[in-house]
Amino acid sequence: xxxxxxxxxxxxxxxxxxxxxxxxxxxxxxxxxxxxxxxxxxxxxxxxxxxxxxxxxxxxxxxxxxxxxxxxxxxxxxxxxxxxxxxxxxxxxxxxxxxxxxxxxxxxxxxxxxxxxxxxxxxxxxxxxxxxxxxxxxxxxxxxxxxxxxxxxxxxxxxxxxxxxxxxxxxxxxxxxxxxxxxxxxxxxxxxxxxxxxxxxxxxxxxxxxxxxxxxxxxxxxxxxxxxxxxxxxxxxxxxxxxxxxxxxxxxxxxxxxxxxxxxxxxxxxxxxxxxxxxxxx
Amino acid sequence: xxxxxxxxxxxxxxxxxxxxxxxxxxxxxxxxxxxxxxxxxxxxxxxxxxxxxxxxxxxxxxxxxxxxxxxxxxxxxxxxxxxxxxxxxxxxxxxxxxxxxxxxxxxxxxxxxxxxxxxxxxxxxxxxxxxxxxxxxxxxxxxxxxxxxxxxxxxxxxxxxxxxxxxxxxxxxxxxxxxxxxxxxxxxxxxxxxxxxxxxxxxxxxxxxxxxxxxxxxxxxxxxxxxxxxxxxxxxxxxxxxxxxxxxxxxxxxxxxxxxxxxxxxxxx
Numbered sequence: 001x002x003x004x005x006x007x008x009x010x011x012x013x014x015x016x017x018x019x020x021x022x023x024x025x026x027x028x029x030x031x032x033x034x035x036x037x038x039x040x041x042x043x044x045x046x047x048x049x050x051x052x053x054x055x056x057x058x059x060x061x062x063x064x065x066x067x068x069x070x071x072x073x074x075x076x077x078x079x080x081x082x083x084x085x086x087x088x089x090x091x092x093x094x095x096x097x098x099x100x101x102x103x104x105x106x107x108x109x110x111x112x113x114x115x116x117x118x119x120x121x122x123x124x125x126x127x128x129x130x131x132x133x134x135x136x137x138x139x140x141x142x143x144x145x146x147x148x149x150x151x152x153x154x155x156x157x158x159x160x161x162x163x164x165x166x167x168x169x170x171x172x173x174x175x176x177x178x179x180x181x182x183x184x185x186x187x188x189x190x191x192x193x194x195x196x197x198x199x200x201x202x203x204x205x206x207x208x209x210x211x212x213x214x215x216x217x218x219x220x221x222x223x224x225x226x227x228x229x230x231x232x233x234x235x236x237x238x239x240x241x242x243x244x245x246x247x248x249x250x251x252x253x254x255x256x257x258x259x260x261x262x263x264x265x266x267x268x269x270x271x272x273x274x275x276x277x278x279x280x281x282x
Numbered sequence: 283x284x285x286x287x288x289x290x291x292x293x294x295x296x297x298x299x300x301x302x303x304x305x306x307x308x309x310x311x312x313x314x315x316x317x318x319x320x321x322x323x324x325x326x327x328x329x330x331x332x333x334x335x336x337x338x339x340x341x342x343x344x345x346x347x348x349x350x351x352x353x354x355x356x357x358x359x360x361x362x363x364x365x366x367x368x369x370x371x372x373x374x375x376x377x378x379x380x381x382x383x384x385x386x387x388x389x390x391x392x393x394x395x396x397x398x399x400x401x402x403x404x405x406x407x408x409x410x411x412x413x414x415x416x417x418x419x420x421x422x423x424x425x426x427x428x429x430x431x432x433x434x435x436x437x438x439x440x441x442x443x444x445x446x447x448x449x450x451x452x453x454x455x456x457x458x459x460x461x462x463x464x465x466x467x468x469x470x471x472x473x474x475x476x477x478x479x480x481x482x483x484x485x486x487x488x489x490x491x492x493x494x495x496x497x498x499x500x501x502x503x504x505x506x507x508x509x510x511x512x513x514x515x516x517x518x519x520x521x522x523x524x525x526x527x528x529x530x531x532x533x534x535x536x537x538x539x540x541x542x543x544x545x546x547x548x549x550x551x
Contacts, residue, residue, distance in 0.1 A: 072456045094458045104453035108471045108548040117467070121458035149548045169457070 017086055018047035019205045020071070020173055026079035027066050040066040042230035043080065048173075053199050053206040055220030057213060057264065063231030064209045068177050071207070072098055084172060094122055097166030101178040103158040105150040111137060111161045112146035118169040136164040139198060156187035160194070167202065176208045180215065192218055196245030213264045217257065218244060225267040235267040336518045344518035345525055353507075354526055360502040362530070364420065365488045368427025372484060376432050377477065380439025385469070390440070397436065405430040405491050409498060418499045423492060430491040431484035438480025442473030475546055482538050489531055504530070 027041040040063040048054050058064055069075045070082055073091040082089045084096070097118070105114045115133035124132070137146055140160040150158055159179055166174055176195075180188040192215065199206055210216050216223045217239055225235040241257055243249040251257050318338050325332035348354045383389045405426055412429075416422035446469050454468045496505025504527050511520040 072452075074452060074455065092455050092458055096456070098453065098456045100449060100453060102449055104447075104449045106450060106454075106468065106471070108474075108546075117454070117459075118457040120467070121460075121463065151549070165457075 018083075019050040019052075019085060020048040020207065021083040021086075022046040022067075022080070023083060024080035025067075025070065025077045025082060027063065027070060027075075028078045039230040041070075041077075042232045044226075044232050045080075046224060046233055046236075048205060048207060050205055051203050052221055053196075053208065053219060054222050054224060055208045055210055055216035056224045056226060057210055057216035057268065058226030058231065059228045059268065060211065062226040062228045064211075064226065065177060067231065068098070068175055068209060071173075071175055072096060094118065094169045095172045097169065097171035097174045099159070099162050099166050099174065099176040099179045101181050103150070103155075103162045105158055105161055105165075107150050110147050110149055111142060111153065111164075114150070114161055115165045115168050118165055122169055132168050133164070136168040137161070139167065139201065140164045141194065154187070155183050156191055159183065159191060163195070163198070167198070167204070172205060174204050174206045176206065178210055179208075181211070188215070193245050193247055195219065200245070213261055213268065214252065217241075217260050217264055218252065223264050225264060237263060237267065334517060336521065340518050341521040341525065345522040348519065348522050354522070357502065357504045357507045357523070358526060358530060361489070361492060361496065361504045364423050364503065365427055365492045368424045368492070369431050369485060369488045371424070371428045372431030372435055372488075373481065375428075376435035377439050380436045380477075381443055381465075381470075381473075383436075384440040384443025384473075385465070397433070401433040401437065405487075406494055409495055413499060423495050423500065423503075426495050427488045427492050430487045434480040434483040434487065435477070436480075438483075439473065439477050442476030443469060445476065446472045475549070478538075478542050478545070482535065482542070485534055485538055486531065489527070489534065493527060 022044050025041055025044045026039070028037040028039050030036075031038050044063075044067070046054075056064060056067070066075075070077050071089065073089050073093060073096070089096075106117065109117070112130070112133050115136055116129045119129040119132055134143075134146065137143060140163050142157060142160050142164065145153065145157065148157075150161070153161065162179070180191050183191065195206075195208075196219065198204075208216075208219055210219075220239050223237045223239055224233055225237070226232065227234045237260075239260055241251060241254065241260065243251050243254075321335075321338040323337075324330040325335050325337045345354070383393055408429065409422075409426055412422040412426050416425055450468050450472060451464065454464050459467060492503070493505035493508075496503040497509045500506040504523055508520055508523040508527075511517070511523060
């Protein structure tokens with residue numbers, strides 16, 4: 001088991017230091033009133049290369065959100081380190097952008113003003129903020145919706161605004177916490193294609209957390225399968241499926257996609273089976 | 283041809299809208315009209331003593347007369363100045379204090395029992411104390427209004443700050459906002475709707491408490507006017523004063539609702 005959790009970063013991605021490194025990250029929570037502790041993450045080790053789109057998939061309770069809080073710097077690991085470009089993460093910072101499942105837009109701000117929020121923290125002059133926000137709303141396909149309030153936008157559009165907001169201040173890494181889980185199936189597929197397009201256009205490093213196997217396979221260059229309680233890396237699978245993100249190609253019906261999907265499913269449900277079929281690098 | 287058809291269609295739609303508006307107005311005013319009709323009819327039919335309950339038309343005529351000779355304007359002005367002053371002081375003190383208490387859990391621990399005690403002490407019960415300490419002049423009346431307005435505003439501010447969506451706070455912190463920016467850009471605006479509920483409650487009770495205070499001891503103001511006319515047996519004048527209070531209350535509330543809409547245009551309708 002332990003052997004499966006470690007995987008060198010070299011295969012398929014550029015050499016050099018990883019952009020984001022989880023080095024034996026451990027997180028424990030005190031259970032209230034009992035004096036015992038709950039291990040949410042146990043020696044989680046993972047490297048994410050610059051420009052890579054990695055998807056993390058796991059059952060509920062695998063510590064996905066805990067992991068996200070740690071990367072964000074909103075909480076600190078009990079053990080191990082998280083390194084961003086070789087420097088340990090010590091608190092929230094604009095080198096990481098986060099997209100939440102529930103959008104987290106400020107309802108009293110227009111789309112434009114929401115995107116400007118992170119730029120205000122960066123103390124950019126007003127005209128500059130305007131320009132950047134406008135550009136990013138255009139990037140996510142929302143040109144013309146700058147003055148709409150969140151309640152005037154659909155779920156998919158809100159999430160586009162949230163993505164624009166997180167990209168606008170140009171973070172090194174974009175962290176996405178089940179961003180499309182609250183959307184209907186069609187909107188979700190559209191936004192998955194949009195995300196791939198944006199990723200290719202910006203070359204950002206993206207860590208995408210999901211509980212959807214299909215979504216993980218469709219988006220990820222690599223799919224990281226996590227175990228439930230305590231969360232650790234069970235398997236890392238390379239995905240090589242051409243044509244993803246091209247709206248006129250039904251990649252999801254491709255036998256290769258279906259096979260890949262099944263391998264991730266296997267890894268999630270039967271750790272042993274995944275190992276025996278050789279999907280997991282030693 | 284189509285333009286003509288369109289125009290007639292538009293006219294028909296406008297007419298339908300007008301009919302709908304008219305029916306809404308009718309439905310919402312029917313209870314009021316029935317009430318006024320009963321008021322008018324009861325003394326005329328001998329169901330009530332016209333000396334103690336003059337018909338509505340008499341009261342209305344008196345009201346118009348008092349409006350014309352400036353009596354009502356003077357009394358309303360006096361009362362509104364007092365209520366406004368007390369209300370403004372309460373807003374200026376209670377909102378910042380509410381933010382402090384809501385934001386710092388420690389402050390709440392120290393202050394909550396104290397506020398809980400005073401919140402549950404009816405303002406009017408303290409009126410004798412205010413008059414003893416501050417005299418019968420303006421100060422005691424403004425003070426009692428401050429007292430009555432203070433707690434609804436304070437408590438709604440505390441609630442507003444405490445019920446800020448934690449996700450918005452997390453998200454803003456992840457965007458690199460410091461504590462001060464977080465407060466100004468997230469906590470404050472998201473607390474505004476809750477605070478406003480308290481502000482409206484305070485405005486209503488400011489007038490309520492003031493009228494009562496003016497009835498006990500004052501030389502001008504709506505409360506004073508009502509007791510004064512009652513003592514002097516000017517019954518239609520007394521009713522005119524009561525009608526004025528009702529109208530002032532409705533107007534103040536409508537003004538605040540309008541302000542609320544302006545401040546919170548971002549809300550879903």
